[in-house]
Amino acid sequence: MSADECPEFLRPRLRLFLSADIIGSTALKQSRLGALGSTTPSVEASWFTTIQGFYFEAQQIFRSEWERLAQAHDAPDHFGDPPELWKTIGDEVLFTKLLTDHRQAAVTLQCWMRTLVGIRKFLNRDTAGLGVKSTAWLAGFPFRNKEVVLSGDSFSGDAVIEDYYKENGVILNKHYANSKESDVLIDYVGPSIDTGFRLTALSSARKLVVSLELAYILSQTSPVKGGPIDTIRLRYDGQVVLKGVLGGIAYPVFWLDLSENDSAAALEDRLTQADACDRDAIHDFCDAFFAEHKERIFPPFIESPTEVMITDKPAWYQDKHNNLIKNFNDSYAVTPEPEDPGTEPTEEDYQKALEVLRTQFAAKSQRIEEAKNNDTPSA
Numbered sequence: 001m002s003a004d005e006c007p008e009f010l011r012p013r014l015r016l017f018l019s020a021d022i023i024g025s026t027a028l029k030q031s032r033l034g035a036l037g038s039t040t041p042s043v044e045a046s047w048f049t050t051i052q053g054f055y056f057e058a059q060q061i062f063r064s065e066w067e068r069l070a071q072a073h074d075a076p077d078h079f080g081d082p083p084e085l086w087k088t089i090g091d092e093v094l095f096t097k098l099l100t101d102h103r104q105a106a107v108t109l110q111c112w113m114r115t116l117v118g119i120r121k122f123l124n125r126d127t128a129g130l131g132v133k134s135t136a137w138l139a140g141f142p143f144r145n146k147e148v149v150l151s152g153d154s155f156s157g158d159a160v161i162e163d164y165y166k167e168n169g170v171i172l173n174k175h176y177a178n179s180k181e182s183d184v185l186i187d188y189v190g191p192s193i194d195t196g197f198r199l200t201a202l203s204s205a206r207k208l209v210v211s212l213e214l215a216y217i218l219s220q221t222s223p224v225k226g227g228p229i230d231t232i233r234l235r236y237d238g239q240v241v242l243k244g245v246l247g248g249i250a251y252p253v254f255w256l257d258l259s260e261n262d263s264a265a266a267l268e269d270r271l272t273q274a275d276a277c278d279r280d281a282i283h284d285f286c287d288a289f290f291a292e293h294k295e296r297i298f299p300p301f302i303e304s305p306t307e308v309m310i311t312d313k314p315a316w317y318q319d320k321h322n323n324l325i326k327n328f329n330d331s332y333a334v335t336p337e338p339e340d341p342g343t344e345p346t347e348e349d350y351q352k353a354l355e356v357l358r359t360q361f362a363a364k365s366q367r368i369e370e371a372k373n374n375d376t377p378s379a
Contacts, residue, residue, distance in 0.1 A: 006325050007332075009172035012303045012313075013141045015188070016097040016105055016214070017086065017196055018112050020058055020119060023131035023205055025051065025091040050127055051091060054119065058093045059085055061118040065111040073228040077306045078103045083111075087187070092200075096188070099138075100304040105214060106221045106229050109136060109256070113208065116258060120205075133203040134258075137196035137211035138300050143320060145190025147172060166331040195251070198242040207255040210234070212286060213300040215254035219282035220309055233257065233276030246296050252289060254282070 025047070062083060070079050083097040097108050116134055123130040139145045149171045175182040196211060203209045210218070215234055223231045235257060239250035257276075269275070290299050298314045 007173050008176040010142045014099045014302050015139050017137050018095045019135045020093050021133050022091040024129050057122045062115040065114045077101050078107050078228050080104050101306045102217050102309050105217050131205040134208045135200040135203045138213040139192035145192050148187045150185040150187050169328050195245050206259045208258050209255045212252050216286040219279045236277050
C-alpha cells in the first residue's frame with residue numbers, strides 16, 4: 001500500500017512521555033486546619049497555591065530549558081518540535097514529545113532533568129518536605145497505541161455518531177492538516193501508556209525510571225562533544241512484575257540518577273562502587289529481551305527522513321498496518337454525489353427541443369415512406 005493511501009493520523013509515530021509528580025502533596029493537603037479566627041492563610045489556599053504553581057513552573061521551566069539548549073546549538077535534527085503539555089492529573093503533570101530522530105530523546109531528557117531541578121527548588125521555596133519524582137517512557141502509534149479525540153469545534157453536539165473509529169480518524173486528519181489552527185484536544189491510550197503509568201510507582205526523588213524501549217534508544221545514543229547531547233548514565237534495578245503489564249512477565253527497570261554529586265546517595269555509591277551500566281551491555285540485554293518476548297513487545301522504530309539508526313520494523317508490522325489503513329479507508333468510502341443537473345430549462349429551451357424532435361420525426365417518416373415505395377427494408 002502506497003504512502004499516499006495512508007491517512008495522516010495512521011502514519012507511524014513514536015512519542016516520548018514525561019511525568020512529574022509532587023512528593024508529599026497528600027500530607028500537605030491533609031494538614032490540620034488552623035484555629036478559628038486565625039489570620040494565617042488557610043491550609044486550602046496554601047496547598048492549592050503550591051499545586052497551581054507547580055503546574056505553571058513545570059511548563060515555564062521546561063520551555064525555558066528547551067529554548068536555551070536549542071539556541072545554544074544549531075542542530076535542528078537533534079531537537080525537532082518542542083515538547084507539549086499533555087495533561088494534568090491531580091498532583092501530576094505530563095508532557096509529550098514527537099520523536100523524528102532518536103537523538104531527540106536524549107536531548108529532551110537533558111532539558112527535563114534540568115527542569116526537575118527547577119521544580120524541586122520551587123516546591124521547597126515555601127514548603128519544606130515536598131519533592132518531585134519523574135518517569136519517562138515511549139509509545140508508538142497507530143499500532144497498539146491510539147490517539148483519541150477528546151473535544152474541539154469539529155464535534156457536533158447533536159450529531160449521531162455511528163462509527164466512532166471513522167469519526168475519530170476524520171477529526172484527527174483535519175487536525176494534522178492544520179495543527180497550529182486546530183482546537184482539538186487529544187488523549188493517548190494503549191498498553192505502552194499503561195506501562196508508563198505503572199512505572200511511576202517505582203520512581204522516586206532520586207530515580208527517574210525509564211521504560212525498556214527508552215533505555216534501548218538511549219543505549220544507542222552517543223554523546224556529542226560540544227554538542228547538545230551529554231553522556232547518559234543508566235542504572236539497572238533488575239526486573240519487577242508490574243500488574244497487567246506483559247502478561248505477568250517481569251519488567252526490566254532502568255533509571256537515571258537525579259541526585260546531586262555531593263548528596264549522601266551519590267557518596268554512598270562511591271562506597272559501594274555502584275556505577276552506571278555499560279551502554280553496549282544495555283543494548284544487548286534489550287535486544288535479547290525483545291527477541292524472547294516478541295509476542296508482547298518489540299523494539300521502537302522511527303519513520304523519518306533524518307532517522308538512520310532505529311528504522312527496522314517487526315516483520316509482521318507492515319501487514320497489520322496495511323489492515324488498519326484499509327479498514328479506515330473502507331469505512332470512510334462514500335457514495336459519489338449525483339452530477340449537478342444544472343439550471344432549470346426555460347420555455348424557450350422546451351420549444352427548441354420540440355422543434356428538433358419534429359424535424360427528426362419528419363425526416364424519419366420520409367425515409368420510411370421511400371423505403372415502402374422501393375420495396376426495401378426500413379432502416
